[in-house]
Amino acid sequence: MTPGAFRDRFHLPKGIYMDGNSLGPLPLAAAERLRRTVDEEWGDSLIASWNTHGWMNAPERIGDLIAPLIGAGPDEVVVADSVSVNIFKLAAAALIARPDRHVIVSEPGNFPTDLYMIEGLRRLRPEVELRLVERGRVAEALDEDTALLMLTHVHYKTAEMFDMRALTKAAHAAGALALWDLSHSAGAVPVDLRGVGADFAVGCGYKYLNGGPGAPAFLYVAERHRNTLISPLSGWLGHEAPFAFDDDYRPAPGIRRWRAGTPPILSLSALEAGALLFADVDMTDLWTASQALSQRFVERVEATCPGLTLISPRDSAGRGSHVSFATENAYEIMQALIARGVVGDFRAPEALRFGFTPLYQKMEDMDAAADILAEILQAESWRAPEYANRNAVT
Amino acid sequence: MTPGAFRDRFHLPKGIYMDGNSLGPLPLAAAERLRRTVDEEWGDSLIASWNTHGWMNAPERIGDLIAPLIGAGPDEVVVADSVSVNIFKLAAAALIARPDRHVIVSEPGNFPTDLYMIEGLRRLRPEVELRLVERGRVAEALDEDTALLMLTHVHYKTAEMFDMRALTKAAHAAGALALWDLSHSAGAVPVDLRGVGADFAVGCGYKYLNGGPGAPAFLYVAERHRNTLISPLSGWLGHEAPFAFDDDYRPAPGIRRWRAGTPPILSLSALEAGALLFADVDMTDLWTASQALSQRFVERVEATCPGLTLISPRDSAGRGSHVSFATENAYEIMQALIARGVVGDFRAPEALRFGFTPLYQKMEDMDAAADILAEILQAESWRAPEYANRNAVT
Known part of the structure; x- marks a missing residue:
């Protein structure tokens, strides 16, 4: 181009x-889309818009728009919460999936919120260890105690890129899972999550995707894990039947289970317009x-x-x-x-x-x-x- | 009126x-406000708006608008995430604050997401017990194992109201903390969080506060806990100095520490316009x-x-x-x-x-x-x- x-x-x-x-x-389309969402959807149609204007499945619909930009398949990406909160969901799910392991490997100088969220997780699971190792030594730091390798693909400051394929392979060889933060990658550089076998990813809606200030984040879970793991932030909109109002949580099939609460529709509307621009890219x-x-x-x-x-x-x-x-x-x-x-x-x-x-x-x-x-x-x-x-x- | x-x-x-x-x-003011946020703030001023248009402290500013509606003081309420995610933060913080206790008391038929979030917390802390007791028996179910009483003030279906004062007192008498879900109360009925001595509260921005579809939620932490507890979802915008990019988390002083990731500004703008209507009420x-x-x-x-x-x-x-x-x-x-x-x-x-x-x-x-x-x-x-x-x- x-x-x-x-x-x-x-x-x-x-x-x-x-x-x-x-x-x-x-994006000009985002301004126009927001006017429609505000005036016609919220203003005129009100609560009915959850169905008639597709608010309810907007997180999956926008996820499917982002998927091809990061090498994900249909129903592998959902828009929800923030990068921070999604890091927590996936890191916690990794610890639950690897109950005999307690180490999360990352690098010092990773984007701070990624590290802070693991610190928060450690408040609930003090046995968890956050092992920070220099970029060149990541592979050798993975061992039989490692539950998760968590790295940012493109460094927020230097832009240095990790070899996602090699490091995902190294994580798997050690029996660990791999979580990639794509905040500085999605919409900027080609990413092939399926091709490299990544387990999890998160990323940002407000940078290269042009989704608006503080746009909701996205989350990827590989198809092979999607129905076997459960989010520890198991909110009602990840429930199989939220409007059955059951006391017990039954995770929805597919990527929808990774949603938590009610999504911010106005911010989602702008993000959808931003993501749609990439249909031609x-x-x-x-x-x-x-x-x-x-x-x-x-x-x-x-x-x-x-x-x-x-x-x-x-x-x-x-x-x-x-x-x-x-x-x-x-x-x-x-x-x-x-x-x-x-x-x-x-x-x-x-x-x-x-x-x-x-x-x-x-x-x-x-x-x-x-x-x-x-x-x-x-x-x-x-x-x-x-x-x-x-x-x-x- | x-x-x-x-x-x-x-x-x-x-x-x-x-x-x-x-x-x-x-609210007509919300449509107008969003137009300004989109065209002038995002469109014209872009990244500078975090400072010049007050995006960065919008969560605390809107929290201070909501505070008088629920009997909270300044710097006790912040807008962040969803009700679901805020329930998780506060319930987890209660467990950390009461390390020798493992029970969370609530009622069957509480709004489902409140119960689902505790189920999620139990995936990380399997020793936690969610004790569901009929409405009339809540006080007697509180015991020396109870870390938290978690109730919804106004029932989402029947509208039955709990006696917030009596039950908060009962929780404290048992050595537990009290978390109130005000989703069906805020902007609808008078609430006096300080007066009843509540520890924590959460509530909804998109119902009576007219904040727009999926508007972000609010969270209350009583002044006496605000600086002693730390959110387990310790994201970068709850850090004392997010732009220092430190590897280690230092919680911000005051209610700001209960924020996690970057907030959805477009949705916050609408919520602010909705909350401002109550200035005259x-x-x-x-x-x-x-x-x-x-x-x-x-x-x-x-x-x-x-x-x-x-x-x-x-x-x-x-x-x-x-x-x-x-x-x-x-x-x-x-x-x-x-x-x-x-x-x-x-x-x-x-x-x-x-x-x-x-x-x-x-x-x-x-x-x-x-x-x-x-x-x-x-x-x-x-x-x-x-x-x-x-x-x-x-």
Whole structure:
């Protein structure tokens, strides 16, 4: 695909948005869809919309839209809750499925919420051990005590990619299950969950899927586990017959059992519109375009900004769809960039992070953004006092 | 307040809506607010909105709007996740807070998801016992093994109200904690969580609070526990400094620690507009108006529909803001009512349920609804074949 090919399907502010890996911009279809959901569905049809407008099965329907982007099959993906809560469900299910094992292996510096949720699980199951090992030593850390290998496919800061196939295989060889966090992968790089034999995955709706701020997350359970495991967050909308109002939980067949409570329909509507955009996208083509964008940006930044150090893999095939540069004063530099219309992220303590989203970024955006960055560094305009105000929280 | 006093603040479909206890209708302000959140905040300001448009602290801000409706203080209520997930958080926290106790007491026929979530908790902590006892015997079932008393204040079907003060006291006398589900109370009847000394509460955003379909839920933790307990669903937005990206979880001070993942901002926007309507409402006045509505309806139904049996408390002070009648063919009768514009709920296996919402219902609606019900029963028009199609799921 040509970078920028879907540009007219988005509402984009002026400037160059390089933060679609944090919050995707507004698809025009999402605004229109939300108006319909609010005015016609909630407003006019009210409670009947659970049936007549498909609210009840929206989580499975949107899951089926996301499935082809991550190599999942039908009825293997459902939209529910947040990445955090879904991590808890699946990690707990893994411990229940491997009752003689107590170790969860992950890496230090994984996205924090993934680690925090395991800490929370340990409050209920103090015998559980969270074993954090450096990236290169993950395979050797898997042993007969390991219930679960939990990793983020694309690192949120460096964009370094794990070899999902090799590590899933290593987890299985040790008798463990494998859970992949696809928050920085889904809609950005090709993923083949079935092909690599992954057991579980979770991922984010509000980044590359353009599902809106805080969009609900997705969850994948491989078909072979789908009907044998039960979510420990066994809420009523994962029940086989929620409106039978039985006292006893009977898990629904299929992926639906991984839902918990009543889903936030307004947020789901926007996410569905975002996910639908990908119906016309081939992930391999998109990934090729993403690499072209990031290579162009990295080359130009490195040629013009000698003070910055690339902390992402140099080979674009080994990283996800963002890059980070380390520098002193990264916070102030990013504020100065944003003031000039180039929106990326500061990631504490030292990183400038830039996301690549070929749906709406053009090749010439890369040169323009790099040039603005170079100007800011050369003129030291980031030293202006207004850029030192640390109230940013994203 | 005069019943119907806020009618012009809602988009109401034709007919008589008696299902605001299942899904509140659309406040005009919510539609307007969502347009702003979508077009200006997400569309124009994108990621900056986490700060500039107050997305980051929306869960606490909306919690503070809900607090006065349920007798809570500032920083005691936060909006997060679903009722189901919040039940899990608090029940798990109670077990951790009472490590020498393993029993959770509740009633059979409690709203199913509350019981299902404890079943899920038992998958992680098999030693936990869920002790279900009939309503009248709850106090005597509390003993030295009881960690938590978990009840729904207003029963979802019969609207029978528990004596929150007496039962909280009984729980404390046994050394247990008390968790109240306010899903059918918040915004409907006065609640005094601080006054009765409740430890925990949860409740629903999409019913009487008119927060939109599947609106996020709220959670209350009494000030005395707020900083001593830690959520087992310890996600990054409950961390003291989420953007420090530490590997270790440090719970935020105050109610914020009970958040988990990134909140669904679009759904929160609508909920905020719904909750803001209550700024002008005195809950005691609203409750008086609700009782006037329900008494009028019950009297007229009982006078004209001899085949129906009231299964809610006859004394309006002993029930919440809905009533249910038992009858054969309740499903078909409700479908026939809905076809005539009177929207209530069928609750399996035998109940017609009607909600009272003085913000937009008028006294004359009660007579009109009862008369349509009487006509349907007298003419047996519910026997028409189209009313037998059981695809309804709400």
